[in-house]
Amino acid sequence: MPILNSHQRAILLMIIAPTMWSMAGVLTRHLDAARGFEITFWRSFFSATFVAGAMMMTLGWSKAVATVLAVGRLGVLSGLMWSVMFMCFMIALTKTTVANTLIVMSISPLLTAFLAWLFLKQRIAQRTWAAIIAAFIGILWMFVSSMSGVQGQHLVGMMIATAVPIAAAVNLIAIKRAGHGVDLIPAVLLGSVFSAAMMLPFAWPLQASLHDIVILAILGFFQLGLPCMLMVRAAKRLSAPEVSLLALLEVLLGPLWTWLGAGEVPARETLIGGAVVMLALVFNELAAMRTVAVARN
Incomplete structure (x- = not known):
């Protein structure tokens, strides 16, 4: 008998994925x-290299190519959405603060829940709505003390950042609509290729040192390529709002890693808001597992 059922394994993957994303x-x-643009280019380039290598190792060259060609319109749409997320996140950070960018990104669960109801006719449990609202409030509290005024360049940055949660929500709906019949791991590859190709003209001439290349390779492999592949796998077993909620762990853990690894001490508001987000996520998943267990009995 397996230690974890398929739903629990999916939750585990969706804990690992945003944890890896949060290292950026x-x-x-x-x-x-x-x-700026060069970081996005190299990160996307190495992500494409990792995903392509992983596909060839597991499927072989010919089957990997066939899988990419078989993604269809939903796969191309997913790839485009991945590329929008990859590019706009980094571009937004060049225009406004991390706090402003993350605040905008935190609306993703609300957008995802609405689109899931609209296009997938998916009923959203009351506990999930409650968790989404609680998590959003927690994130607002986390960054309330450090948010910048939304004027001038900051406003431009926040407008660019708006594309990230919109693309994330559309991407999740595409993945769920594709269902189990279409492998959308190649969409991560397409998104990385699209992003690298579009960023190269803006990143040229390249300035990265060898030291930078090593860090950017780690970003591409383990902060982008691998966790995005894990998310696609997890999305097969979880609802779209559930995936989007668990992805908020990136917002929660990001300040923690910069505290431990770069000496940026988080404010009290960050700790309090982070606790609210964590409680919302834990409550939602425990309630979901209880519902599954009752249904089986």
Whole structure:
């Protein structure tokens, strides 16, 4: 008898994925010369390299190519949404603060729940709505003391950041609509390729040192490529709002890693808000597991 059922394994994958995503801030703090567009280019390039390598190792060359060609319109749409997320997140950070960017990104669960109801006719449990609202309030509290005024360049950055939760919500709906019949791991590859290709003209001439390249390779492999693949796998077993909620762990853990790895001490509001977010996530998942157990009995 397996230790974890399929739903629990999916939850575990969706805990690992945002934990890996959350390492972006602390790793980029240690870059020497690479900035903005170049970070996005290299991160996307190495993500594409990792996903392509993983597919060839597990499927073989011919089957990997066939899988990419078989993604269909939903796969291309998912790839485009991944590329929007990859690009707009980094571009937004060049225009406004991390706090402002994360505040905008935190609306993703609300958008995802609405689109899931609209396009997938998916009933959203009251506990999930409650968790979404509680998590949103917690995130607002986390960054209330450090939010910048939304004028000038900050407003531009926040408008760009708005594309991230919209793309994330559309991407999850595409993955859920594709169902189990279509493998959308290749969509992560397509998104990485699209992002790298679009960022290269803006990143040229490249300035990254060898030290930077190593860090950017780690970002591409383990902060982008691998966790995005894990999310696609987890999304097969979890509802779209549930995936989007668990993805908020990235917002929660990001300040923690920069505290431990870059000496940026979090404010009291960050700790209190983070506790609210964590309680909301734990409550939602425990309630979901209880519902599954009751249904089986």
